[in-house]
Amino acid sequence: MKDMLQSPTRRQLLSMIGKTAGATAMYQAMTTLGFASESSFKETMDLKGAPPGASIVILGAGLGGLTAAYELRKAGYDVKVLEYQNRGGGRSWTLNSGDKYTELGGEEVTCDFEEGNYFNGGPWRLPSHHYAVFHYCKQFGVEMQPFIQTNDRAYLHRTDHFNGVPQRLGDVKNDIQGHVAELLSKSVNVGGLDRSVNTEDKEKLLEGLKGWGVLDKDYRYRASNETSKHRGFSVFPGGGLMPDAKPSKPLPISEILDSGMWADIYGNHMTYAHQPTMFQPVGGMGKIGDAFTRECRDMIEFNAKVTKIHQDDSGVTVDYVDSNSPDGATKTIRADWCV
Known part of the structure; x- marks a missing residue:
């Protein structure tokens, strides 16, 4: 005992x-205890005596x-x-x-x-x-x-979600970003941030969210050629007699959250110790x-x-x-x- x-x-x-x-x-615990912090090494050691x-x-x-x-x-x-x-x-x-x-x-x-x-x-x-x-x-x-x-073309898989079909990590990442940008733009538009930002800041924030999340003119994250430039096309653009490009369909935010894939993306690849370039x-x-x-x-x-x-x-x-x-x-x- x-x-x-x-x-x-x-x-x-x-x-x-x-x-x-x-x-x-x-790793976070190691960092807190001082075992995984940035190296203090500055120059070659010159021990003598x-x-x-x-x-x-x-x-x-x-x-x-x-x-x-x-x-x-x-x-x-x-x-x-x-x-x-x-x-x-x-x-x-x-x-x-x-x-x-x-x-x-x-x-x-x-x-x-x-x-x-x-x-x-x-x-x-x-x-x-x-x-x-x-x-x-x-x-x-x-x-x-x-x-x-991090390989955005790698797959994430959940047997009980998306009908068991693996999803590209990059697709999930871009869809999360788009959905979050849409939610933030709604908050800005209804005046929820008026106490924090002025009109000019509000306009700049909305414009930034539109670009960051690839939102349409109504600040919605929807399937389009623009979103597909980030997450990939269902049918990619080509030339000559190739078929016309067809946008891919974003995953619903509710399914992404329910699947737990959010943690897969931001749990291990966004920490200081894993920042590129490795x-x-x-x-x-x-x-x-x-x-x-x-x-x-x-x-x-x-x-x-x-x-x-x-x-x-x-x-x-x-x-x-x-x-x-x-x-x-x-x-x-x-x-x-x-x-």
Whole structure:
């Protein structure tokens, strides 16, 4: 009972939020706690002044550990990195076609997808405000390309709505925008905003709503060639003997709201962390981990399972074994500091 009453760790708390409320709520919680805010990185670190012969042992060859190793060695420290897995990069890793991976439970997974395809086992993309990551990617020669966060031609689907017919994300988005603009224009026209805006502002607002929501002269959102230029045509315009263009029919606002598709559009793609332009390394996120590992390879010992850490007045002692041989002999490393 005592264990149940203990406060959860930050990792456990964020995990619970993610499982119950979704990724967006978890990211918002991370931002609030200061774990997902914009990077404060401004320029290259220039660490100096390591005491002669000073040593540091770093536990974990993820991007954080390898960044520390890379910069601390430049500052003059003798650095050793202990990594439990047989690779560096931590969560920044990629499985390619033909790869095999053994999960913690012992089950081996074979990636049998077609040549050229890959799966990112950790993060998938980089927000544009991750300045430090981009700095090291440029320094280590990791090529970047845009990550397409939102595809308006993708489909949204609800089995119990629209007769089960999938709807284009862009169509739903434009229809919501049009219907909201129509509702706002009605509010403006009946004088509901007279206390907030003057006549000139009112006219400008109505004109803006007409353009933003693609409304007709009566401020209605209806099927037309103009709305179809945004949401697509039922029959697209062509030339020669092609049939005449035919506007597509907007979805009723009541059905959109009832289907819950509003949340699909604005729940995950409008947050600060997912604003375009997003980026990804060419060939997968593992390219970042590979680059850091290449730069720090001579400092890393793989398959090192740490079993004990002891700190005294003069430094730190770390015991570890070969993670592939749990019953193997214990090794020990001594350093002035441990990260």
